[in-house]
Amino acid sequence: MVAQTETESAKHYAPVRARRPTDFDLTLPALGLLALFFVLPVAMLLTRSVTEPVPGLGNYAELMGSSTYLRVFANTFMVSGLVTFVSLLIGFPVAWALAIMPSRLASVVFAILLLSMWTNLLARTYAWMVLLQRTGVINKMLIGVGLVDKPLPLVNNLTGVTIGMTYIMLPFIILPLYGVIRKIDPAILQAAALCGANRWQSLVLVLLPLAMPGMAAGALMVFVMSLGYFVTPALLGGTANMMLAELIAQFVQSLVNWGMGGAAALVLLVVTLALYAVQLRFFGTDRLGGS
Amino acid sequence: MLLNFDRLGWWKLVLIGITLATTAFLLLPILFIAALSFGSSQWLIxxxxxxxxxxxxxLLADPRWLQSAWTSFRIAIIVTVLSVLLGLVTSFGLTRGRFPFREALKALFLTPMILPVVVLAVALYAFFLQIGLNGTLTGFVLSHLVLALPFSILSISSxxxxxxxxxxxxxxxxxxxxLEARIRVTLPAISxxxxxxxxxxxLTSWDEVVVAIFMSSPTLQTLPVKIWATLRQDLTPVVAAASTLLILLTVLLMLIVAVIRKGLKS
Structure with missing residues (x-):
C-alpha cells in the first residue's frame, strides 16, 4: 500500500518537475554560508533581545517607554523622510532631463553619477565634513556674498546629515527614475498637447502620474536605505539627532548591552522588511535588485 | 511635448540648469578633496x-596606513575569488534548476543586500566573539562574502x-x-x-566600513576603518590624500570597466 502511494506520487511529480538532481545541490554551498553566517547570527542576536538580562519583553518595554529612544526613532524617520523628499525633488527633473537630452551629454552626466556612486563612502562623507565646517568653503562663500555675517552651523546637526545623505542617495533615485521615464511613450505627451493641455497640465496630469511607479519605488528604496544608515549620520550628525543604526552600535559597543542592542536591531529589521514587503506587493520584484 | 528635448521651450533651460547644478553638486566635492590633498593648509583652508x-x-611614511590598505586588498581579493566561484555555482543551480521554493531561495540569497548592514554587523560581531573569529582575516572574509555574494549571484544569474x-x-x-560544455562554451559566453x-x-569588500568597524582589532584593520578612526579624531589632510588615492582607484576601475565592456561588445 505504502509502496504504491510512493510510486504514484513519483509518477505525479515526474512530468511536472524535470529535476536534475544536481541543480539544487549546486546552491548548497551558498546556502550553508548564509545559514551559518547570516541567518544564525541574526537569529541569535534577536533571541538575546528577549533573554538578556532576564527573559521577557523588558527590553522592548524600555525601548518603547523611554523618551530618549523614542526621539531616536522619530529622528530616524524624520531624517530618512527629509532625505527622500529632497532626493526626489532634485532627482525627478534630473532623471527627466537625462531621459530626453542628447545621448552624448547624458553619458557625461551618467559618468559623473557613477563616479560619485563608486567613490568610497568615507571619502565622500569626509568631503562634506570639510566643506561644511565653520571655516569651510560654504560658510566662506555665504559670508562672502553677504548672505550671513557669522558662519552657520552646518555640520553635526540635521543640515549636515541631510546634505551628506542626499548626496549619497541621489544616484539611487535618479537611475531607476530615468529607466521609468525613458520607457514612457512620447506620443502620449504629444496626444496630451494635441488635446489642448498646456505644459503644466501635461506635467501634472500626464507625466507625473506615468512616472509615479518609478518615483514611489525609488523613494521607498532610498527611505529604507536611509533608515539603516550608520556612517554618514555618525560623522555629519550631532549627538542631538542620533539615528537608529547609531543607537544599535552604541548599545553594543559602548554599553555592551546585547539585550537592548538586539531589541533595537529587531525594530530596524521589522520596519525594513515591512517596507520591502510593501514594495514587493505594489511594485513587483524587478526593483529589488537595484540597477 | 514634455518628452521632446527640442520642443520644450524655456523649460529646457530650467531642466538643463537643474541637471548641471546637480552634476556639479555630485562632482565638486570629489574634485575639492583632490585639490585639498595638495594644499599646504593643516586646517584645510x-x-x-x-x-x-x-x-x-x-600617508606613505606611516606604516599603519599601508598596512591597513594591504589588509583591505587581501580581504577584497579573497572575497572576490570566493564570491565569483560561489556565485557561479549557485547561479547555475538557480537558473537551470526546477525545484520547489526556487523563488524563495533566490530571495533568501538576495536578503543580505537589502538588510541594514548595521544589523548584520552587530549580529556577526556577537557570533564571532563567541567562536573566536573576531579580529581575524577569516572573520573579515566570511562577513564580506555574505555581503558580496548577492551582487555576484545577481550579475551571473542575469x-x-x-x-x-x-x-x-x-x-x-x-x-x-x-562539465566541459559549461566551462568551454557557457563560461566564455557569460564572461x-x-x-x-x-x-x-x-568594491563591496574594499569599501565596506560598517561590518569592518566591528570586525577589526587593534592589530587588524582595513583601510576604511583606518579612515573612520582617523576622522573621529580630526579632519587631518592626510585623509584627503588617502581619499584622493581612493578616488583615483575608482576612476581607474571605471576606465577598466568601460574598456572591457567595449571589448565585449565588439
Whole structure:
C-alpha cells in the first residue's frame, strides 16, 4: 500500500518537475554560508533581545517607554523622510532631463553619477565634513556674498546629515527614475498637447502620474536605505539627532548591552522588511535588485 | 511635448540648469578633496595658501596606513575569488534548476543586500566573539562574502538567463561532457556577468566600513576603518590624500570597466 502511494506520487511529480538532481545541490554551498553566517547570527542576536538580562519583553518595554529612544526613532524617520523628499525633488527633473537630452551629454552626466556612486563612502562623507565646517568653503562663500555675517552651523546637526545623505542617495533615485521615464511613450505627451493641455497640465496630469511607479519605488528604496544608515549620520550628525543604526552600535559597543542592542536591531529589521514587503506587493520584484 | 528635448521651450533651460547644478553638486566635492590633498593648509583652508606633497609623504611614511590598505586588498581579493566561484555555482543551480521554493531561495540569497548592514554587523560581531573569529582575516572574509555574494549571484544569474542553453546542449551533442560544455562554451559566453560580479564583489569588500568597524582589532584593520578612526579624531589632510588615492582607484576601475565592456561588445 505504502509502496504504491510512493510510486504514484513519483509518477505525479515526474512530468511536472524535470529535476536534475544536481541543480539544487549546486546552491548548497551558498546556502550553508548564509545559514551559518547570516541567518544564525541574526537569529541569535534577536533571541538575546528577549533573554538578556532576564527573559521577557523588558527590553522592548524600555525601548518603547523611554523618551530618549523614542526621539531616536522619530529622528530616524524624520531624517530618512527629509532625505527622500529632497532626493526626489532634485532627482525627478534630473532623471527627466537625462531621459530626453542628447545621448552624448547624458553619458557625461551618467559618468559623473557613477563616479560619485563608486567613490568610497568615507571619502565622500569626509568631503562634506570639510566643506561644511565653520571655516569651510560654504560658510566662506555665504559670508562672502553677504548672505550671513557669522558662519552657520552646518555640520553635526540635521543640515549636515541631510546634505551628506542626499548626496549619497541621489544616484539611487535618479537611475531607476530615468529607466521609468525613458520607457514612457512620447506620443502620449504629444496626444496630451494635441488635446489642448498646456505644459503644466501635461506635467501634472500626464507625466507625473506615468512616472509615479518609478518615483514611489525609488523613494521607498532610498527611505529604507536611509533608515539603516550608520556612517554618514555618525560623522555629519550631532549627538542631538542620533539615528537608529547609531543607537544599535552604541548599545553594543559602548554599553555592551546585547539585550537592548538586539531589541533595537529587531525594530530596524521589522520596519525594513515591512517596507520591502510593501514594495514587493505594489511594485513587483524587478526593483529589488537595484540597477 | 514634455518628452521632446527640442520642443520644450524655456523649460529646457530650467531642466538643463537643474541637471548641471546637480552634476556639479555630485562632482565638486570629489574634485575639492583632490585639490585639498595638495594644499599646504593643516586646517584645510580653501583655496590653499600653497601647494605641497607633504600629506602624501605623511600617508606613505606611516606604516599603519599601508598596512591597513594591504589588509583591505587581501580581504577584497579573497572575497572576490570566493564570491565569483560561489556565485557561479549557485547561479547555475538557480537558473537551470526546477525545484520547489526556487523563488524563495533566490530571495533568501538576495536578503543580505537589502538588510541594514548595521544589523548584520552587530549580529556577526556577537557570533564571532563567541567562536573566536573576531579580529581575524577569516572573520573579515566570511562577513564580506555574505555581503558580496548577492551582487555576484545577481550579475551571473542575469547573464546566464540571457544565454541560450541550447548552445551548451549542442556542445554536449557534439561529444563534450556536460562539465566541459559549461566551462568551454557557457563560461566564455557569460564572461561579462562574471566580470561585473568580480568588480561588484571587490568594491563591496574594499569599501565596506560598517561590518569592518566591528570586525577589526587593534592589530587588524582595513583601510576604511583606518579612515573612520582617523576622522573621529580630526579632519587631518592626510585623509584627503588617502581619499584622493581612493578616488583615483575608482576612476581607474571605471576606465577598466568601460574598456572591457567595449571589448565585449565588439
Amino acid at each position: 580653501f583655496p590653499p595658501p600653497g601647494w605641497t606633497l607633504k600629506w602624501y609623504q605623511e 547573464a546566464l538567463e540571457g544565454f541560450d542553453k541550447s548552445i551548451e546542449d549542442a556542445a554536449v551533442l557534439c561529444g563534450a561532457s556536460p 561579462h556577468g562574471i566580470f561585473s560580479a568580480a568588480i561588484f564583489s571587490f
